[in-house]
Amino acid sequence: MKDNLDLLLDQIDQARLNRRSFLNRSAAFGLTAALGSSVLATGARAQEPKKGGVLKIGLGGGETTDALDPGLSDSPVPFAVNKQWGDTIVNTTADGGLEPRLAESFSSNPEGTVWTFAVRQGVKFHDGTDMTVDDVVATFKRHSDENSKSGAFGIMSGISDIKADGNNVVMTLSTGNADLPYLLSDYHLVVQPKGGMEDPNAAIGTGTYKLVSAEAGVRYVFEKNPADWDATRGHYDGVEILVINDATARTSALQSGQVHLINRIDPKVAKLLGKTPGIQVKNVSGRGHYVFLMHCDKAPFDNKDLRLALKYAINRQEMVDKVLDGFGGIGNDIPINAAYPLFTPQPQTEYDAAKAAEHYKASGHDGSPIVLTVADTAFPGAVDAAALFQQSAQAAGIPLELNRVPDDGYWNDVWNVNPFCASYWGGRPVQDQMWSTAYLSTADWNDTKYFNKDLDALILSARAETDTAKRTELYAQIGAIVHEEGGTICPMFNDFIDAISDTVAGYENDPNYDQMGGYASAKTWFA
């Protein structure tokens, strides 16, 4: 076993192995992932962080209705707040790998049905009590309970049993899932004393910063946790999160020096803002994407040629340039991009009026208008994107018509109801979750109504496959089917766009979420 590790380390030296496959293979050898992570951590820190100061973060996406319960977190501000005071047992890293946090290591049986997580010892909660295996078990149990209304309920529902075994948490799954550690890095699953059963809103955790005061939708104040178990993070004396929902107010707060970091920059102003002295715009392609959804079980979209005609009739590059102003990646009609582990690209579908016309003719459509329903709320710039789509489709002789509807009720009455509409997806940490949520025949949110038993079988077998190479191949097959036959037209993946002041050093892009996946305050420092 020692030899195996040496071999892997050699491969790293020769840059033949990236972090993720290192972790996968070291786990396959039964090594603890913590060891692998610590080996990789050395030498990765070129700059020595400075200590001190209070980081002020201005965030859009917070409301006066927000609760502190991490289970109820569903927008950027509660997300960031929970990241300050809490930890999960594992993290998804910026390069798509896994990093053990409150779990020191983890392993599974070959089928991926029984997972064992060794809980880190000597970690204290902010109230001074020890974090124990029971707290971790109770946390997962709380999120498994439907009454907790936890956003992670869907993730936990696949786990049939959670129990403590010495200092280990043992989880038994009803069907094998090789992605379980990724799923448990979900931001809802913050470990709380006694699982937060007594007071889910206490905001007591093991995180870098302790909550001092909270006013929902206004301001959250944190101070450094002096007893932080992870000495490599947390360079500020404190953190202040200000809720600034108005985009212009957010940028002017950064420009006037009242905050050091802001999120959700409008792509239309990002370039201008980047030219301002003292300000840097940081954009990273995430997993979120914008889509036009066709219901494959309803006329005229039940015709594969018509679906292909529309796929060829959209100019993806033009949309990235005009709707996202270049701050995004080009889509290819599958919900997966390079931000996902195990991604295999499909041949890029380009705008081709001749091919679109050909498929349109082959579909035998009667020439009646094809109606696309759209509202501003579908995604930022949705109405403009639909108008561009209409233009390019008409050039191919496809009679695309727009039906613009109000935002109110769009998600209840149009999305998942109307046979052709605009929408968005926030993306998921791993491929399995994305495919299972929206492309399984049985999924509630199968919003293209694409029912294919072969695809279902592929998704389920990929989920339980622990061999990475085989798994990658299965995902490539799934991608190929949806790319060719599915009802999703995905023109673009949108970027997370943050802006920081020059005084902040150590910022690194992280495709998991804005603000470096929520770790900006833990990992950056004042230059």
Place this chain on the structure above:
Amino acid sequence: MVHPVIKLIAQRIALGLLLLWAVSVLIFVGTLILPGDVAQSILGQAATPETLANLRAELGLDEPPLTRYLSWAGGVLQGDLGTALTNGEDIASAIGKRLGNTLFLAFWAAVVSVPLAIFLGLMAVRYRDRWPDKLISGFTLATISVPEFLLGYIAVYFLAVKWRLLPSLASIYDGMTLGEQLYAISMPVLVLVLTVLGHMMRMTRAAILNVMQSAYIETAELKGLRPINIIAKHAFPNAIAPVINVVMLNMAYLVVGVVVVEVVFVYPGMGQYLVDHVSKRDVPVVQACGLVFAAIYIGLNIVADVVSILANPRLRHPK
């Protein structure tokens, strides 16, 4: 026999209460006829017939509307506005804090704008049709004509971003000294003052000019009084009724109409609180906010009425 002024004031207050009651019925009916009920909007996509039925029973939505109205109105009379559906907070305490912030901002905007508007109005009359009058009118009409969010952004651009004189964020919180709070709200106060100044100043000017046609003003002039004395001591007291009315209208606007300014300057007032809860269909909060806004509006109008009555000598000194 009761003094007619007291009788008139009592009438006004009774009318105000009646109006408030009517508003409460209107708000209640309004939330009833919204598409979808509260249970549906809470559960959203997770709604199933059973969970809907459970939640409706839990919230008391299965009772007839009249019973629900009476229990809601009964609670309000005892100061119990209920709890927010979204985060379970007690609405009365949440509103209390937000309303305090809104009133704080409105108070300082009024402290600056009302005397300033009246002073400028007096000056405009004193130098009527000469350059000070034209300058004052031109400036205040310009600021009232620009939408307030644009005024806000212009102020932010120059005062915060370019020159870094004032903070662009106006968030105030516990533990700040009064000085710090005033510094924090300086820009929203500035914008609000510019927004309401024109209306009050023009009304003051017009009302005084109206009085200036009267015979007794001519007498005062013939007596050789200084023009500013005539305006301030003789004309203004008789022009006070319309001025008070427009001042109160603007005060009401400062309290209930500043949502946009709150958003631009990220001020934690009632407006933002209401907007957040409207978008989540948190009906009890929306009802409570509606009622509070209506009460303030009606209350300020009663004050305006009462002051106008008191300003009328014929009512103060009945024969």
